[in-house]
Amino acid sequence: MSNTNPNVAEQFIHYLNEEDFDKAESCLDPDFKFIGVLGTREKASVYITDMKKMKFKYQILKTFTSGEDVCIWYNIDMGEKTILSSGWYEVIEGKIHSFKVLFDPRPLLNN
Structure with a gap:
């Protein structure tokens, strides 16, 4: 089953890039938790609401997997800035439980 994990995380990124937020949310466990550099979010619906506002675009550079974990390195276009980032996705039973x-x-x- 671990070979499906990168597909779930990468599919999630694809849906965000396409702004198909309903499908993006379907990749997340309802009790999903996001932990970021500038804040955290609890619940899939709260995270997706934020993503609808920000509309980030992701360019995947490399995907790594280890058991249930998926790590993706990507450039995130945040509007005025593009930032090199790494995301660590915990996938359980086909759903992303945490990210x-x-x-930097x-x-x-420094705007």
């Missing part, structure tokens, strides 16, 4: 993102926030803070 942690790491990036200084370009966003």
